[in-house]
Amino acid sequence: MIAVLLITFLITLFYMAIANRMLTYVKVLALQGVLLFFVVFIQLSEINVVNLIFILLETIIFKSIAVPLFLAYILKRNRITREAEPFLPNFVSLIITTVIVVATILLANSIQEPHLDKIFFVVALSTLFTGLYFIASRRKIITHVMGYLVIENGVFVLSLAVGNEMPMLVNLGIMLDIFASVLILGIFLNKIGDVFKDIDVNQLSNLKDY
Amino acid sequence: MITLIYLIVAFSIAIALFINKNKIINYSLLGLFLMIQWGFTIYACLHFHATELDYFTFDALGILLLITLSVISIPAAIHGFLYIQNQQGPARSRSIFFAAIVGLITAIGAGYLSNHIAVTWIFTELTTLFASALIYHHRNKLALEGTWKYVFICAISITFIFIGILFLSLSLMHAGSSDLSFQNLLANSDKLNPYWLRLAFLFIFTGFTAKLGLVPMYTAGIDAKDTAPGPAAALLSSVLMNLGFVGIFRFYSVVANTSLHHWASLVIGIAAFLSVFVAAVYMIKVKNIKRMFAYSGIEHMGLVMLGLAAGGVGYYAAVLHIVLHALVKSSLFFQYNQIYKVFKTKNIYQIGNYFKYNTTGALVILLGFISATAMPPSGLFVSEFLIFRSLFEANQIIVLILILLLLTMIIYAFGKNIFKILFLPAVGFNEDSAPHISPWESLTQYILLAGAIYLGLNPPVEFVNLINESIMHLPI
Numbered sequence: 001m002i003a004v005l006l007i008t009f010l011i012t013l014f015y016m017a018i019a020n021r022m023l024t025y026v027k028v029l030a031l032q033g034v035l036l037f038f039v040v041f042i043q044l045s046e047i048n049v050v051n052l053i054f055i056l057l058e059t060i061i062f063k064s065i066a067v068p069l070f071l072a073y074i075l076k077r078n079r080i081t082r083e084a085e086p087f088l089p090n091f092v093s094l095i096i097t098t099v100i101v102v103a104t105i106l107l108a109n110s111i112q113e114p115h116l117d118k119i120f121f122v123v124a125l126s127t128l129f130t131g132l133y134f135i136a137s138r139r140k141i142i143t144h145v146m147g148y149l150v151i152e153n154g155v156f157v158l159s160l161a162v163g164n165e166m167p168m169l170v171n172l173g174i175m176l177d178i179f180a181s182v183l184i185l186g187i188f189l190n191k192i193g194d195v196f197k198d199i200d201v202n203q204l205s206n207l208k209d210y
Numbered sequence: 211m212i213t214l215i216y217l218i219v220a221f222s223i224a225i226a227l228f229i230n231k232n233k234i235i236n237y238s239l240l241g242l243f244l245m246i247q248w249g250f251t252i253y254a255c256l257h258f259h260a261t262e263l264d265y266f267t268f269d270a271l272g273i274l275l276l277i278t279l280s281v282i283s284i285p286a287a288i289h290g291f292l293y294i295q296n297q298q299g300p301a302r303s304r305s306i307f308f309a310a311i312v313g314l315i316t317a318i319g320a321g322y323l324s325n326h327i328a329v330t331w332i333f334t335e336l337t338t339l340f341a342s343a344l345i346y347h348h349r350n351k352l353a354l355e356g357t358w359k360y361v362f363i364c365a366i367s368i369t370f371i372f373i374g375i376l377f378l379s380l381s382l383m384h385a386g387s388s389d390l391s392f393q394n395l396l397a398n399s400d401k402l403n404p405y406w407l408r409l410a411f412l413f414i415f416t417g418f419t420a421k422l423g424l425v426p427m428y429t430a431g432i433d434a435k436d437t438a439p440g441p442a443a444a445l446l447s448s449v450l451m452n453l454g455f456v457g458i459f460r461f462y463s464v465v466a467n468t469s470l471h472h473w474a475s476l477v478i479g480i481a482a483f484l485s486v487f488v489a490a491v492y493m494i495k496v497k498n499i500k501r502m503f504a505y506s507g508i509e510h511m512g513l514v515m516l517g518l519a520a521g522g523v524g525y526y527a528a529v530l531h532i533v534l535h536a537l538v539k540s541s542l543f544f545q546y547n548q549i550y551k552v553f554k555t556k557n558i559y560q561i562g563n564y565f566k567y568n569t570t571g572a573l574v575i576l577l578g579f580i581s582a583t584a585m586p587p588s589g590l591f592v593s594e595f596l597i598f599r600s601l602f603e604a605n606q607i608i609v610l611i612l613i614l615l616l617l618t619m620i621i622y623a624f625g626k627n628i629f630k631i632l633f634l635p636a637v638g639f640n641e642d643s644a645p646h647i648s649p650w651e652s653l654t655q656y657i658l659l660a661g662a663i664y665l666g667l668n669p670p671v672e673f674v675n676l677i678n679e680s681i682m683h684l685p686i
Contacts, residue, residue, distance in 0.1 A: 155372060158376050161376075166388050183342070207355055
C-alpha cells in the first residue's frame with residue numbers, strides 16, 4: 001500500500017513537469033499533501049498518539065489545505081498570469097525529471113543499508129532534485145516558492161524513512177516545514193506582489209556591485 | 211536553569227520591544243537586555259564546562275565566541291541607537307529594529323552554546339527570521355530584493371542541513387545509538403558508517419556556508435549586508451558568520467576523528483580556495499563600500515577554512531582568526547554609518563577626502579584597512595601568518611602561492627578603494643552640506659580594533675587556553 005502511495009507521489013512529479021497552468025501546480029501540491037497524510041498514517045503506526053495526531057494535522061491541514069488556499073489567493077490577488085512560463089519546453093522538463101528518477105533508482109540500488117527503506121529513499125531524493133530543477137527552470141518567483149514546497153515534501157518523505165526509530169527528527173522536519181513556509185509565504189510573497197507588479201525573477205537584479 | 215531563564219527573558223524582551231512603540235521604554239529595554247546578556251556571559255564563564263537544559267554546554271569554543279558576541283553587542287546597541295535617532299523613522303520600524311537585534315543576538319548566543327546538532331540547527335533557523343527583519347528595515351524595493359534572496363537561500367540551506375542531519379542519523383544507527391549530541395558523535399566516531407557520514411558532511415557543510423559566507427552559498431549574505439542598516443550588517447558580518455563557523459567546526463571535529471578526515475579537509479579546502487578566488491574577482495570591480503567589506507569577509511572566511519583544512523597549527527589560527535575578524539569587520543561596518551552620514555551614498559566614486567570631514571573616523575577606516583589586510587601591527591597578521599605556516603607544513607606550496615597571489619590582488623583592490631575614500635576628492639560632493647560628526651562616535655571602533663591588536667600580539671593566557679581547548683578534539 002505504501003509503495004502504491006509513494007509511486008503515485010512520483011507520478012505527481014511527472015505531472016508537475018508538464019503542467020502549464022499555475023493552478024495545476026497548486027492542486028498537485030495539495031494532492032501531495034493528501035498522499036503524505038496516508039503514507040504517515042500507515043508508516044508511523046508505532047509512535048505515540050499525540051505525536052501522530054500532530055503529524056497528521058500538519059500534513060492534512062497545513063500542506064494540503066492552508067498552503068494551497070493561500071497560494072491560490074496570491075495568484076488571484078496579484079493577477080499572476082495563468083501560464084507557468086518555463087525556460088525550457090515541457091518535453092525537455094519531462095525528460096530531465098525522468099533522468100533524475102532513473103539516476104536516483106540506480107544510486108539507491110548501489111547502497112547496502114538495512115536501516116533504510118529503498119523506495120522512500122528513491123522518492124525522497126527524486127522529489128528533492130526535481131524541486132531544485134523546478135526552481136532553476138521557472139521564471140516566476142511564485143514557482144520558485146512552489147519548487148521549494150516540493151523540496152520540503154521530499155525532505156518530509158526522507159524523514160519518514162528514519163522516522164520510526166527517531167521520531168524527534170520527523171518533528172524537527174515539521175518544524176522546518178512550518179517555519180520556512182510561513183516565513184517565505186506569509187511575510188514576503190504579499191509584499192513582493194505589491195512592489196514588483198509582474199512577478200518575474202528578472203526584476204530581482206537591482207543589487208549590484210557598482 | 212539560568213539558561214532557560216535567560217532565553218525566556220531575552221525573547222520576552224524582544225517581544226516587548228516588538229509590541230511597544232514608546233521610545234523611552236524601547237531604549238530602557240535594550241539597556242536591560244545588554245545587562246542580561248553580560249550577566250549570562252559572566253555566569254557562563256563562572257560555570258565553565260557545565261551543561262544546562264541538556265542541550266547547552268558552556269564549552270571552550272562556545273564561551274570564547276559568546277564573549278566576542280557580548281563585546282560586539284554593546285557597540286551594536288549604541289550604533290543602532292545613533293542610527294535610529296539620526297534616521298527619524300516611524301516608531302514601528304524602530305521597535306521592529308531593536309526587537310530583531312535582541313532576538314538575533316540571543317539566537318546566535320544560544321546557537322554557540324548548544325551541544326546538539328539539531329539544536330544548533332534550530333537556532334540557525336531562528337537567526338534567519340531575525341536577520342530578515344533587519345534586512346527589510348528600509349522597506350523599499352532594494353531591501354525587499356535583498357530580503358527575498360536571503361530568506362530563500364537560507365531556507366534552502368537550512369533544508370540542506372536538515373537532510374544532512376537525517377543522513378547523519380542513518381550513519382549513527384550503525385553505531386547502535388540515536389543521540390545526535392556532538393559528544394555522543396565524538397564518542398562513537400569510529401563506528402559511524404562512512405558512506406552516510408560523507409553525504410551528511412556534504413549537506414551540512416553546504417547548508418552552513420550560507421551563514422558562514424563561503425562558496426557555494428555566499429551570495430545571499432552579500433546582498434543582506436548591502437541592504438541591512440550598518441549596525442545590523444556589522445552583526446551579520448561578524449557574529450552571525452561565527453555561528454556558521456561553529457556549526458561546521460563542531461561537525462568537522464567529529465568527521466576528523468573518522469577515516470574521512472582527509473576527504474573532509476579536501477572538501478573544505480576546495481570551498482575555501484574558491485571563496486578567496488571569488489572574493490578577489492569581485493573586490494577588483496566592486497564600487498559599493500558595503501559590498502566591498504562583505505567580500506572582504508568572504509576572503510577571511512576562506513582563509514579560516516584553509517587553516518582548518520591544513521590542520522596542525524592551522525586549527526589554532528582558524529579559531530584565533532575568526533575572533534579577531536569579528537572585531538575588525540564589525541568596527542568597519544560601524545564606521546560605515548558615519549561615512550553615509552557625511553556623503554549620503556554607498557558608491558565609492560562619490561565618497562572621498564574623508565580625512566577632511568571626519569578625521570577620527572578616517573583613522574578608523576585606515577586602521578581597519580590595515581587590520582583587515584593583515585598588515586603587521588594588527589592581530590590578524592599573526593593568525594594569517596600561522597595559517598600560511600600550516601599550509602606550508604601541510605606541503606601545500608602551490609595552494610599557498612596561489613592564495614598569496616590572490617591576497618595581493620585583494621589588498622591592491624581594497625587599498626585602491628580605501629585610499630580613494632580617504633584622500634582623493636569626491637565627485638560632485640557639496641562641501642557645505644557635510645555635517646559635523648562627533649569624534650565620540652568612533653570610540654567603540656577604536657576599542658574593537660585595539661582589542662584585535664592586543665589579542666593577536668599579546669594574547670592573555672586564558673584566551674590561548676580557551677582556543678587550545680576548543681581544538682583539543684581535532685587530531686594533530
